[in-house]
Amino acid sequence: MASTLSDSQLVARCRAGDQAAWGELVERFSRYVYAISVQAFRLPESDAEDVFQEVFARAYQHLDKLRDDAAVKPWLAQLTRRLCIDRLRASARERPVADEELVTAEPDETLAFLDEALTVHEALAAAPEHCREILDRFFARDESYRTIATDLDLPSGTIASRISRCLARLKAHLEGRSDGPGPSGVR
């Protein structure tokens, strides 16, 4: 079940020591943090894991210093970018490269694309559960029609049409949405 809490509500609960809220915050942003390190900065898995854990460790430690609770997403993005660059600099000490190479290597286009992906996942989190489940399984988890049909107890011949209908629904939601604040909602 997708959380209906906004990012700022979630942060406030985390700050109050609500462990379930912390679990939800990690769940909500885990894909985003992961994607920044492995797609935008192309870190190897072992480095990406270190960055991932350090991002959430620092976020947990410094949550009380966040000035605007609604800004948790850009805060985490900035923290992830900084730690990825630190990691690349550390690697560069072993394999020297020009400092400018590291700076200009920051892939802004990919970061912008991941921000847009997060918006789409936010809309997906607000979609009916059957749509959320089927789209996430097919596109983000690479599950086959057969696996999805078996797990969700659906006729496999209907999976393609269900995916198409859910995409149309998601498109309508995104194109008709207001720009108000809401949960980032990556699940």
Added chain:
Amino acid sequence: MTAYDEERLAKLIRALRPAPESWVRAAQELPLARKGLDEIVARAEADAAFRERLIADLEGALTAEGYERDPAVLAALRARLTSA
């Protein structure tokens, strides 16, 4: 307003794949791990030699002292030791 076609939507959904479950779980358990972390930090503050060993070889020092090498604890401890 951004216009989305099915192909672009699919690409955007695909862009955010799940992080490995063990990573997510470790981060979610951070509040619990912090209890162990606090003990190590308190000891490092009271025992300069222990602190030096942590800075020199964090994982090795923790193993030698019988602490569990939880990834979330290690990350938090690195942050504490470098920011102090």
